[in-house]
Each structure stands twice: as C-alpha cells, then as structure tokens.
Amino acid sequence: MSTGINVKTTKKPNLDKMDTNEKFYNIEDRIAMALTHEKLYEQSMEQYGVLREVLENYINGQKIEMNMITNIAKVRRLARLSHYATSQLRKESAEKLEIVDAKLLQLQNTTSELQHVRKEIDRCLDYSAGDEDIDLVPVEEFYKTASETISKPEETKNNEHKQYLARLQFEAEQRKEMQSTLHELEGRRNVLLSDIHKKEQRIESVIPNINELLKTTQPLQETLAVQFEDVDKVHEQRKLAVQLPPSLSLLYSHSLAYSEIMQDKSFSVKINKSEILEKEEPEGKRSKNENVLDRIERSANRIFENHPLNVEFEIGCGSQNVLVTFYHLSELQVLTAKWDLSSFKSSSQVLCAENLMTDLFENDDGVKCPNSTGNIKMQHLKLNFNEISKKLGRPYNFAQVLGGFLSADTETHLTESVRKLVLAIRNRVETRIQLDEVLKSIETKKSEILEIPKTSEFKMISFAPIEYEKFMTGISESFSSKISTISSGFYYKADFENSDKSKKLTVWIVIPPNYPQSSAILGFTVNFDEFDSKGLEESTIDLDLKSQLLNVALFKV
Structure with a gap:
C-alpha cells in the first residue's frame, strides 16, 4: 500500500574511504x-x-x-x-x-599614556625658570654698563634670545658682586655686635658696683640732701618708655618735666606693666559662618582692651600717698584714670568712694567716652564705664588733655596741666579728710541740745549714711529735682526729736563730690503742729531753725 510520501533524497558527496x-x-x-x-x-x-x-x-x-x-x-x-x-x-x-x-x-x-604625555606637556608649558620675575636692567643700560665679553653686541643685538641670555648672565654677575659685598658687611656687623656685647657685659658688671656704692654712701646723700635713683630701675624705665603708646608717652614725658622743674619730692612717676583686659579667643574658634551676635560679642570683649603698659603717679598728700594710674584703651582711643587710697587705711565712705576724682575739674565726671567714635561704639554695644571703673578707672577729660586727645587752653602748657592736676588731687584729698572729720564730729554730737525758737528743745537721735534708693524714696519731688544735677555724691540722713518725742524732724543731706566748691544741700521733713506738711521746701523752714541745723551739721551754704 502506498503511503503517498515522497522522500527527497540528496546526492551523497564523494567522500574518502572511512577506514578509521x-x-x-x-x-x-x-x-x-x-x-x-x-x-x-x-x-x-x-x-x-x-x-x-x-x-x-x-x-x-x-x-x-x-x-x-x-x-x-x-x-x-x-x-x-x-x-x-x-x-x-x-x-x-x-x-x-x-x-x-x-x-x-x-x-x-x-x-592613559596619552593623558600622561599631555600632563607632561602641560607641565613643560607651565614650567617657570624663575627669570620671569627678575627685574632686568633695560637694554640700553645693559649695553652701556655690561662688558663686551658678556654683552657681545655683534651677536646679541640681532638675536633676541641671545640678548636675553646675556642680560641674565649680567644680572647673575651683579648679584654675585652684591652677595660678596653683603658677606663683607655682615662680617663687619658681627664684629661690631661682638664689641657692643662685650661693652654691655662690662656695663652690667659695673652696675652692681655702682648700686653698692650708692647704698654705702646713703648716709652722705641724706646729709647733703642729694638722692640718686637706682640705676637698674632707671634703665628699666627707659626701656619701657620706648614701648609706650603716644598718649602715655606724652603723659610720661611731661610728668617727668614737672617733677624736675618743680622739684616736687612728694611726686613720682613710673611705668608699670598692667593686666590686659582682653578675652583671648581659642585658636580656630572664629568661623567663616560667624553670625551677627557672635561679632557683637567679640567687639564687646575687645572694646575695653588696654595697652600692657600704664603710667602711675604717686602723689604725696601729707603723711599719706595717693596712687593715680593712667591706662590707654586701644579700641576707644582714650586714657582712663584710676586712683588708689589704700595707704590711708580708712574705711570711711568719703575716702573709699569711687568718686574721688569726679568733677575734679568743672563738668568732668568721666561718665561718657570723650572720643565721639568710641562713644557711638559703646552706645551701639550698650556698654558703659561702670563695668571697668574698679579695674581701669574712668575717661576723665583731664586725662585726655594730658594724653593729647583733647586740646588744653592755648596759654596752658601740658606740664602746667600736670601741675594743676597734682594740686587739684591734693586739695581734693585734703578736703575729703576734713569732710571725714566733720562727719565723725557730727556723730559724736548726737547728745547735744538744739534750741529752736518758740518751741521746745530738740536733740539729734541719729546720723548715718543712707543708700541712694532709700534716700530718693524719703524726699519730696521738688527736693529730688533740685539734686538731680548731682551725678554722684554722699547721702546722709539726720533725725531730731524733742524731749517728749512728740515732735520729730528729719534732715536729708546731699554732699556733692566736689565739696566745698559746691555746697551741701539740705532737705527737711517735719512732723509737728507748726509744720503740718511732710516734705517741705527748704525755703519754708524758719530761718533761725535752718541756721541752728546748719551750725550743728557744720556745712556751708
């Protein structure tokens, strides 16, 4: 039976015999x-x-x-x-x-090799032989000053490269000559330095002998009224004087002139090293991203920075001495003055108060910065001199005059200004001592009887200093406005009463810092039938009563 399938056959290629x-x-x-x-x-x-x-x-x-x-x-x-x-x-x-x-x-x-080659090419192109920054002599001067063996004009004038090389060679020759001259001068300098060092050693060896001689001859100096200062101290002071800022240098020189001209044996001036009131910032603390508050804080820390040297006056006032130290504030460009009465060994308020030099001269309380630029800075930073008054004092106008920041009177020399300052300080200290004695005498007279006309007898039962805040709350508004012009002063309260304690009288006393140039001011508070008002004006008090009170208080009007 036929399947109907046609199978296509292909012709086999001629192949070799496959025997293996x-x-x-x-x-x-x-x-x-x-x-x-x-x-x-x-x-x-x-x-x-x-x-x-x-x-x-x-x-x-x-x-x-x-x-x-x-x-x-x-x-x-x-x-x-x-x-x-x-x-x-x-x-x-x-x-x-x-x-x-x-x-x-x-x-x-x-x-990679190509990139490396390109880098090498760029490096070669960027290579600097160092001759680009050399300031060579001009071409005309080169041919005039250089020898023909170096300049070779027949070869270099028409060849810019050879000309440049010749100029470099000429520059090298000149530098060699300068180097040899420098070595020669350095040798001479070293010889001179060695000679100076030997002489300094000789001087240093002589100074102890001189000091010993001065100590030995001290009795003779006292007999002849001739005093020689310690050579070491004088030498040290001269060294420090060179390092003073201009303001303190001017003050120091005129103070020495005053001491020599006036022959004031109770006055001396010297230079001291002071503590710098600067908060040092740790290294690397300041950042590029520093904000406004950080900058303001840094400015506030630096505003009261003072020079490391200061000038100190030692002024004799009777048996005691007053120290007045002058500081230079670099940022504010002012001089400050600080006083010290530690030698008085007194706890009295009038001798220990910070207002000893307040109004030493007219309208000079040292509250504001005399430098207008510095004053604006302090107002911007909301600072005042109360923060540093105990360490650096205040910027009184007389200090600015002595430092050259403010002009004195046209007819007044700075040395004369020093004399006036010394005299004013002595008068102020003497006045304060007298005032202290007066205040002590008032306290001892508490038991004395005060006769008031047409009334019964009064006596003082208390007299003591009082704080400013309590003082202001106890007085009338009219009396408060009357004493508002006093920037600083001493405040006292005195209480009086009669024998049966039915009548009381309080005296409020304000002593200005420039007393007795400005008189003490008294206010009264009465509590009895003749005066039924509390906090009366001074003018309403009976004149005899006022006179009696002032006699007891020992104050002038």
Whole structure:
C-alpha cells in the first residue's frame, strides 16, 4: 500500500574511504563547518515534516510501509551537526572576544599614556625658570654698563634670545658682586655686635658696683640732701618708655618735666606693666559662618582692651600717698584714670568712694567716652564705664588733655596741666579728710541740745549714711529735682526729736563730690503742729531753725 510520501533524497558527496574513526570524525567536522545554520535548519525541518506526516497517518489508522529508522538517524545526525557547529561558533566567538579584550586593554593603556604625555606637556608649558620675575636692567643700560665679553653686541643685538641670555648672565654677575659685598658687611656687623656685647657685659658688671656704692654712701646723700635713683630701675624705665603708646608717652614725658622743674619730692612717676583686659579667643574658634551676635560679642570683649603698659603717679598728700594710674584703651582711643587710697587705711565712705576724682575739674565726671567714635561704639554695644571703673578707672577729660586727645587752653602748657592736676588731687584729698572729720564730729554730737525758737528743745537721735534708693524714696519731688544735677555724691540722713518725742524732724543731706566748691544741700521733713506738711521746701523752714541745723551739721551754704 502506498503511503503517498515522497522522500527527497540528496546526492551523497564523494567522500574518502572511512577506514578509521578519526577520518570519520574529521569528515563530520568538515560537513558541520561547511553547513550553515540556515541549511541545517532547512534539512531538519524537512526531516521533521516527514516524521510528522508518518505519525499523522499512523494516528489515522494507516499502515506504515516505509522504514523510518533512516529518517530518525538523519534527524539525530543533523542535531549532532547543529550542536557541533554551535560549539565551534562559540569557540570562535570566545577567541574573537579575547582579541577584543586585548585590543580594549591596549586602548586603555594607550589612552592613559596619552593623558600622561599631555600632563607632561602641560607641565613643560607651565614650567617657570624663575627669570620671569627678575627685574632686568633695560637694554640700553645693559649695553652701556655690561662688558663686551658678556654683552657681545655683534651677536646679541640681532638675536633676541641671545640678548636675553646675556642680560641674565649680567644680572647673575651683579648679584654675585652684591652677595660678596653683603658677606663683607655682615662680617663687619658681627664684629661690631661682638664689641657692643662685650661693652654691655662690662656695663652690667659695673652696675652692681655702682648700686653698692650708692647704698654705702646713703648716709652722705641724706646729709647733703642729694638722692640718686637706682640705676637698674632707671634703665628699666627707659626701656619701657620706648614701648609706650603716644598718649602715655606724652603723659610720661611731661610728668617727668614737672617733677624736675618743680622739684616736687612728694611726686613720682613710673611705668608699670598692667593686666590686659582682653578675652583671648581659642585658636580656630572664629568661623567663616560667624553670625551677627557672635561679632557683637567679640567687639564687646575687645572694646575695653588696654595697652600692657600704664603710667602711675604717686602723689604725696601729707603723711599719706595717693596712687593715680593712667591706662590707654586701644579700641576707644582714650586714657582712663584710676586712683588708689589704700595707704590711708580708712574705711570711711568719703575716702573709699569711687568718686574721688569726679568733677575734679568743672563738668568732668568721666561718665561718657570723650572720643565721639568710641562713644557711638559703646552706645551701639550698650556698654558703659561702670563695668571697668574698679579695674581701669574712668575717661576723665583731664586725662585726655594730658594724653593729647583733647586740646588744653592755648596759654596752658601740658606740664602746667600736670601741675594743676597734682594740686587739684591734693586739695581734693585734703578736703575729703576734713569732710571725714566733720562727719565723725557730727556723730559724736548726737547728745547735744538744739534750741529752736518758740518751741521746745530738740536733740539729734541719729546720723548715718543712707543708700541712694532709700534716700530718693524719703524726699519730696521738688527736693529730688533740685539734686538731680548731682551725678554722684554722699547721702546722709539726720533725725531730731524733742524731749517728749512728740515732735520729730528729719534732715536729708546731699554732699556733692566736689565739696566745698559746691555746697551741701539740705532737705527737711517735719512732723509737728507748726509744720503740718511732710516734705517741705527748704525755703519754708524758719530761718533761725535752718541756721541752728546748719551750725550743728557744720556745712556751708
């Protein structure tokens, strides 16, 4: 029975006799390499079609009359050839890929070398021999001053490069000559320094002998009224004087002139090293991102920075001495003055108060900064001199005059200003001592009887200083406005009463800092039938009563 299947047969190629397995596999390899994947695909699909048709006929119940073993063997052979061809292609692809990787690596190496070469080229182009910054002599001067062995005009005038090299050579020769001259001068300087050092050593060895001689002759000096200062101290003061800022230097020089001209043995001036009131910032603390508050705080810390040197006056006032120290505030460009009465060994309020030099001269309380620029800075930073008054004092106007910051009277020399200051301080201290004695005498007279006309007898029951705040709350508004012009002063309260304690009188006393140039001011508070008002004006008090009170208080009007 015919199946109707036409099997296409291909003509077998002429092949060599395959008498060995090796020859068989070689022929198979050649066939696999000769066939492309497209041909293998076509032949495989052809064989698969035959097998599919046979299987369909078998399923339909038809009998298979042809042998399919050959077709199956062909399919297996085609599959084997396909796998072999694929493996060969993979092998070739791997070999090609290795070649590509090698070429890529070579390309990367070449690119890296190219970049390195370019960097070297750029480095060579950027190379500086150092001659660009040399200020060579002009060409005309070069040909005039340089020798012909260096300038070689016949070669260099028409060749710019050779001309430049010749100018460099001329510059090198000149520098060698200067170097030799420098070595010669340094040698001379070293010889002079050695000579100076030897002389300084000789002087230093002589100074102790001079000091010893001065100590030995001290009795003779006292007998002849001739005093010699310690040589070491004088030498040290001269060293420090060179380092003073201009303001303190001017003050120091005129103070020495006053001491020598006036022959004031109770006055001396010296230079001291002072404590710098500056808060040092740790290294690296200041940041680029520093905000406004940080800058303001740093400015506030630096505003009261003072020079490390100060000038000190020692002024004799009777048996005691007053120390007045002048400081230079670099940021504010002012001089401050601070006094010290520690030698008085007194706890009295009038001798220990900070207002000793307040209004020493007219309208000079040292509250505001005399420098307008510095005053604006302090107002901006909301600072005042109360913060440093105990350490550095206040910027009084007389200090600015002595330091050259303010002009004195046209007819007044600065040395005369020093004399006036010393005299004013002595008068102020003497006045304060007298005032202290007066206040003590008032306290001892508490038991004395005060006769008031047309009334019964009064006596003082208390007299004591009072704080400013309590003082202001106890007086009337009119009396408060009357004493408002006093920037600082001493405040006292005195209480009086009669024998049966039915009548009381309180005296409020304000002593200005420039007393007795300005008189003490008294206010009264009465509590009895003749005066039924509390906090009366001073003018309403009976004149005899006022006179009696003032006599007891020992104050002038």
